[in-house]
Amino acid sequence: MGERLQRLLDEAEKEAEVKVAAAGKRAEEMVAKAKTDSERRRTMAQRGYGIDELLKEAEDNAKKEANKMIKDFTKKAETVKEVTEDKMEAAVALVLREVFPS
């Protein structure tokens, strides 16, 4: 009985060690892969390769910005044309004053 229980504990200890070791190994692999990828991207960027995705992203962002800008300008341009009658009348009066000899 005592022996079986002890074996249960030993096996649990081993299982625990395996779990931690596996996690450690996986962690090392993840970090190593990230470092390798990072180095590869940096090297490629230095040579001007593999930046298509970034350029595409920059282009998409710029297009979004440009669309917003055009939308804002369109709105502003429409607002410019909304002049009150008073202002229009004042502007015409100024023109007429200048056209007629004093």
Next chain:
Amino acid sequence: MSSKPLDLETQLIERIIKQRNNQIAKAEKNANKITKSAEEEVERIKKESEAQVLSLIGSDLRAVRDRIVGSAELEGRKMMMLSRQELLSQVFDESMKRLTKVAEGKDKVIDYKGVLVKLIIETASGIGGEEFIISANKRDLAYLKKNLKSIQKQVSDTVGGGEIKFDDEPIDVIGGIVMRNSDGSKTFHNTLEGRLVNVRGRLQADVGKILEVI
């Protein structure tokens, strides 16, 4: 028979199982911690790498942005300019309509006949000399011919002489005059539309300020 040894045995088994489960749970917790830490490290490396790449190709990315956004900005500014121009055109179109009304004598405030005489005096002063030959539209020509004596006097009083004559052929203008001296060496266009064009050239900024579009 006593059940005490059996209870003890059960308790022992339960304790051992609990101990085992704790050990496994602790290991799983450690493993998760290690994984999480690694994920954070990977994220940090990726961000650092991204920043390095961006700094390496920053000028390329900026060029892409400048090309697209710059073009949109240009288009937007052009739209604004066209809107302002459209508005200014409205002002000058309306002014032209009013001028036509004034010249046709349909405006109750402005005395066009007085305007016409002022235009003649102003033009004669500019040209100088002994004789002024006036061209005008049919309507104004008729008025001027009919009131020649009075107009002649006003011109003489202001300019100090000079005989007024008329071109019999009417010109196609809404109002105002074209005047030349006897030998045709000097011609002065003082029509209403000509003056409006001149004012448009000079006053666009002032009109824009009134309309609050500049």
